Amino acid sequence: MKRKVMIGALVWALLLTVAHIQLNVGWKALSDEAQVRLGQKRRELTVGFLPVT
Amino acid sequence: MTDHSDEGTLFRSRKFTDWPTVKEALISKDIGGVFILAPMAMQLVADGIPIKVVYLGHRDGTAIIVGKDSGINDFKGLAGKTIAIPSRYANQNILMHKSMKEWGMPYDSIDLRELPPPEHPTALQAGTIDGYIVGEPFAAKAEVDGFGKVLYHTKDIWPEFISCVLVVQEDLIEGRRELIQELVDGIAKSGKWLDEDIEHRMDAAEVSAKNYYFQDPELLKYVLSKPVDRVKYTNLAPLKPDFDEIMELAHEIGVLSRRVGFDEYADPSFVRDLEELDWNMDRLPSAESKP
Numbered sequence: 001m002k003r004k005v006m007i008g009a010l011v012w013a014l015l016l017t018v019a020h021i022q023l024n025v026g027w028k029a030l031s032d033e034a035q036v037r038l039g040q041k042r043r044e045l046t047v048g049f050l051p052v053t
Numbered sequence: 054m055t056d057h058s059d060e061g062t063l064f065r066s067r068k069f070t071d072w073p074t075v076k077e078a079l080i081s082k083d084i085g086g087v088f089i090l091a092p093m094a095m096q097l098v099a100d101g102i103p104i105k106v107v108y109l110g111h112r113d114g115t116a117i118i119v120g121k122d123s124g125i126n127d128f129k130g131l132a133g134k135t136i137a138i139p140s141r142y143a144n145q146n147i148l149m150h151k152s153m154k155e156w157g158m159p160y161d162s163i164d165l166r167e168l169p170p171p172e173h174p175t176a177l178q179a180g181t182i183d184g185y186i187v188g189e190p191f192a193a194k195a196e197v198d199g200f201g202k203v204l205y206h207t208k209d210i211w212p213e214f215i216s217c218v219l220v221v222q223e224d225l226i227e228g229r230r231e232l233i234q235e236l237v238d239g240i241a242k243s244g245k246w247l248d249e250d251i252e253h254r255m256d257a258a259e260v261s262a263k264n265y266y267f268q269d270p271e272l273l274k275y276v277l278s279k280p281v282d283r284v285k286y287t288n289l290a291p292l293k294p295d296f297d298e299i300m301e302l303a304h305e306i307g308v309l310s311r312r313v314g315f316d317e318y319a320d321p322s323f324v325r326d327l328e329e330l331d332w333n334m335d336r337l338p339s340a341e342s343k344p
Contacts, residue, residue, distance in 0.1 A: 042063040045232055047219075048078055048087035050069050050170075 060235050066265065071169060072140055079104060079222070086221035086236065091296070092303040093142035094220045098318040099311050103223035105320040106291050108237045110217035111244075114276075114284030115145055116192035117204040119184035120177060125204060128156050137168040137176060137185035144216050145186040147302045152210060160306065177201055188216050189276040189284055190268055197275055208282055215295055226320060237323040242332040244286030251278060290324040 021030055035041035069075045078084045088110045119125045138146045153160055173185040174194040195201025207214035221233055246253050258273035293315045303309045
């Protein structure tokens with residue numbers, strides 16, 4: 001019984017994590033952040049401009 | 054010169070040629086931030102787009118230009134004339150209305166016509182307009198080419214004039230604050246560097262003319278030195294009294310659909326004292342190398 005509760009809790013936490021990434025974070029953003037933390041990629045930000053001053 | 058900040062972040066710039074595309078890119082989150090017209094930033098917020106003004110692009114750097122032989126010598130002389138503005142959402146439009154008010158002229162006494170900035174000088178030369186108000190380098194273009202003259206620099210009629218502001222996506226402010234701080238610090242440092250030595254300005258003109266603006270470097274050198282306070286890159290904190298004045302005028306003339314509170318569209322929390330910031334660089338390396 002205790003084992004079933006543990007597994008259930010883990011599956012529930014996993015489902016919530018996946019849902020959070022899908023809805024709020026985004027898989028690409030997560031992948032980019034992981035690569036930045038692993039030193040494989042630089043952090044990036046694109047800033048637009050119009051050539052008027 | 055490197056392609057990334059001291060902290061290692063890669064800041065990419067994307068050139069736009071018209072304001073509607075900028076708006077689309079912001080809505081689709083194609084870009085994290087953009088230098089945009091101040092009243093347009095306010096209207097975007099009024100429309101529910103989650104962005105915040107975090108810094109200014111520059112101060113002043115706009116002029117009213119008329120034909121060299123037009124005989125127009127003061128603002129009153131613009132009555133009945135056709136004057137180009139970059140956009141109804143530009144602070145240049147607000148300035149024209151502010152000046153009409155100050156000179157006791159009705160708001161319809163000047164025919165203000167929206168025209169993309171690069172077309173202002175050619176339209177004046179072709180005689181389809183009598184003058185224009187725009188940000189540099191298009192103001193100086195007519196002067197340098199000999200067919201236009203400066204009627205007023207903004208520094209003389211609305212000191213510390215605000216034109217472009219840096220807006221960023223609100224979710225970046227919440228989720229990636231350090232990134233925005235890095236960006237704002239970088240702009241502040243380069244502005245301080247530009248304003249501390251005329252040679253720095255000449256270097257910047259070379260590099261930006263060849264790599265970003267694709268303009269004649271001599272034109273940009275002119276803009277950055279004739280006179281040297283024609284455009285300024287310090288005092289770039291978004292200040293509430295400045296923005297309140299713009300917002301009230303913009304609302305009065307119908308540019309803004311509703312009044313927008315400073316806290317709704319601005320977040321000055323990234324502004325740091327310039328004394329704390331230093332670019333630790335004297336001159337720029339050769340303008341030949343693309344940054």
